[in-house]
Amino acid sequence: MKSSVIKRMFTTSLMMLMAIMLWAQGSPVHFTVSQKQVSDTEIDVVFKGKIAKGWHVYAPNIPADGPIPATMHTEKAEGVKAVGKLKAQGREIKEYDQIFGMQLRYYENSVTFVQRYKITGKTYSVKGYLEYGACNDSGCMPPTSVEFSYKGNGPADAPEAQEEATEEAAAADTAAVAPAGEAVEADSASVVADGDLWKPVINELKAYQEGGNASHSLxxxxIMGFVGGLLAVLMPCIWPIIPMTVSFFMKRNKDKKKGIRDAxxxxxxxIVIYVLLGFLITLISGGNGLNSLSTNAVFNIIIFLVLVVFAVSFFGWFELELPSKWTNSVDNKASATTGLVSIFLMAFTLVLVSFSCTAPIIGLLLAEFSTSGNIAAPAVGMLGFSIALALPFTLFAMFPAWLKSAPKSGSWMNTLKVSLGFVELAFSLKFLSVADLAYGWHILDRETFxxxxxxxxxxxGLYLIGKLKFQSDVMLGEPKPMPVPCVMLGLVSLAFAVYMIPGLWGAPCKAVSAFAPPMNTQDFNLNTNEVKPKYTSYEEGVAAAAAQGKPILIDFTGFGCVNCRKMEAAVWTDPRVADKLxxxxxxxxxxxxxxxxxAKPIEVTVNGQKRTLRTVGDKWSYLQQSKFGALAQPYYVTLGPDGMPLSRPFSFKEDVSDYLNFLQEGLDNYRSKQND
Structure with missing residues (x-):
């Protein structure tokens, strides 16, 4: 126990240290810049970059309308002239991207960019910056710049230094004489520096994330665990144990009060045994490890295979059984001992004997609990499961006479068991889908799922209405028609199958949107719902929201953001999401x-370092970092017209249900504040 606590403390400290380092650098990519004298008349400006694991930096000269390429910008050039284009050194990776419809080139781990300049004067002065884009599988950084400024001496016989024309200088001249309204407002500097709308709300966002919906989710x-426990009670191997339990307690106690206390x-x-099982899952995975299981491909593949095995077991192909000597050994010790130890061993015997029926249900529940992102989920889920499972045994032990009125086990239990096999098989595909998306196999796109x-x-549905039989049904002798409740449930299952058919052509299928792969994985899609922003200016949008009396959704995005397009294709096309937006x-x-x-460059300070905001994109990137403490895109924030957050932020996650909850939470909080 102590070692696991130390392990979690060490892991947490290490993650905090990494986060602090990344924040100090301002990016998962860190560049150092230097000047290299190539000859008397040539110099190289060299940018050496180290790229964090999982991230990549795009190469220069990517076609237009793609991600942010590495680009050299020369702002001042006296006595020098750029020679050729920016060159990259490193292992270039080429990959065709379906979102952008083009061949992308990028670098991982490390890259070096070199720009050569020819010295044309006795002295030279060159100033500019390298701009680059970086992305990982879940988001992209805003365009980031690395500035440089160098001076030096050229050949003695060279003419006096003259300023070379640059694209940036021409753009600055154009902006200086541009008519009012064609460039960003002239008072941008004061808005950034003093405006209340730019006031940081990082702590307020953290409060929403920490409070959030934790109590509701737990x-x-x-409840989910409790329902699973009720299903386990109805399994064929559980009911024969009830008379054994009653007999055990009747032999032990003649005193009714003591019998109730023992029951x-x-x-x-x-309950304790199952809750300990939940805690064991958490301790094995570790607190931080448990939170990362939901996107871990290997874990999801293992869960998929386990659930398929459980489903086949429920279909009657084979039985899952623990070694009989384990059960006999525990049962003998329970009979030989007295007091609380014997009762606990009897409970442990129940767990072992019922393993063949409860294991598939527990496996499915623990898979869901472990991927919920909440460290307490496995223990809480097993608490609900064990309460439901323990309830009938406790009541029958208290009141043995009830056993005579209990329904007898029979074919209905086998029907339930086979039906749960179908459910387990369906849910197993959800976990395979996660791995498929992570590795990009495309074996389980939305229409296939x-x-x-x-x-x-x-x-x-065919099974429940009696048109499909399994070997276990034949062995029990099932010539008679299926009961009315089974037929009704069979019709519901058939209707559900028909309901999903339009999804093959792009229908949203709201009931399964949280389980199916995202819409962008579907090749044939007739759904053309599209959401377009009303505003692309923060200040103008806030003013409009105040006038209309509506909350604000800020979408930090990018023209070259791959995952932004995925969210728009997979989530924003859902009619419910589109309606709210x-x-x-x-x-x-x-x-x-x-x-x-x-209209005018803005000087700001970020992490103790000065930064120049030159473009509209620079301004919005600075807004995202300074006000919300985030850098990657896509990034969504709900705000009131006063600039204060209304809910937790939302980043890249192709989950329509969760995105709807995020939007509804912000809307409810806005309406609540309006009514106060």
Missing amino acids: FYIL VTYGISI LALWIAIFFLL NNDYVLISLYVDDKQPL
Whole structure:
């Protein structure tokens, strides 16, 4: 126990240290710049970059309308002239991107960019910056710049230094004489420095993230575990254990009060065993490790395979059984001992004996709990499961006479078992989908996933109405018609299968949107819902929201942001999301790679270092970092017209249900504040 605590403390400290280092650098990519004298008349400006694991930097000269390429900008050139284009040194990776429809080139781990200049004067002075874009699998950094400024002496026989014309100088001259309204407002500097709308709200966002919906999610997990426990009670291997339990307690106690006390102890022992199982899962994974399981491809593949095995077991192909000597050994010790130890061992015997029926249900529940992102989820889920499982055993131990009125086990239990096999098989595909998206295999795109679910629930419907039989049904002798409740549930399952069929052509299928792969994985899609921002200026959008009396959704995005396009294709196309964005919110999309020049460059300080905001994209990038403490895109924030947050932020996650909850949370909080 102590070692696991030390392990978690060390891991947490290490992650905090890494976060501090990344924040200090301002980016997962760190460049150092130097000047190299190539000859008497040539110099190189060299940018050496180290790229964090999982990130990549795009190469120069990527076609237009793609991600941010590495680009050299020369602001001042006296006595020097750029020779050729920016060159890259490193292992270049080429990959075709379906979102942008082009061949992308990028670098991982490290890269060196070199720009050569020819010295044309006796002295020289050159100033500028390297701009680059960096992305990982979940987001992109805003365009980031590395500034340089060098002076030196050229050949003695060279003419006096003269300023060479540059594109940046021409753009600055154009901006200086541009008519009012064609460039960003002239008072941008004062807005950045003093405006209340730019006031940092990092702590307020953290409060929403920490408070959030934790209590609701844990309550949901508790109920989910309880329902799983009720299903486990109905399994065929559970009911024969009830008479054994009653007999055990009747032999031990002649005193009714003591019998009730022992029965309660027995129920509590069952709960303790299962809750300890939940804690064991957490301790094995570690607190931080548990939170990362939801996107871990290897973990999801293992869960997929386990659930398929459980499903096949429920279909009757084979039985999952623990070694009989384990059960016999525990049972013998329970009979030989007395007091609380014997009751606890009897509860442990129940867990072992019921393993063949409860393991598939527990496996499915623990898979869901472990990927919920909440460290307490496995323990809370097992608490709900064990309460439901322990309840009938405790009541029958208290009141043995009830056993006579209990329904007898029979074919209905086998029907339930096979039906749960279909459900487990369907849910296993969810975990395979996560791994498929992580590795980019494209073996389980949205239409493939829906086709498999349609087949599974169609077969489940046929089974429940009696048109499909398994070997276990034949062994039990099932010539008689299926009972009315089974037929009704079978019709529901068939209807559900029919409901999903339009999804093969792009229908949103709201009921399965949280399980199916994102819409952008679908090749054939007739759904053309599109959301367009009403404003691309923060100040203008806030003013409009105040006038209309609506909350604000800020979308920090980029023209070259791959994951931004994925969110727009997979989440914003859902009719429910589109309705909220178009009607309930004032949507402001701020492009951090917008190259439109500011009317006047703005000097700001970031992490103790001065930074020059030259473009509209620079301004929105600085807004995101200074006000919200974030850098990557996509990044969504709900605000009131006063610039204060209304809910937790949302980043890249192709989950329509969660995105709807995020939007509804902000809307509810806005309305609550309006009513106060």
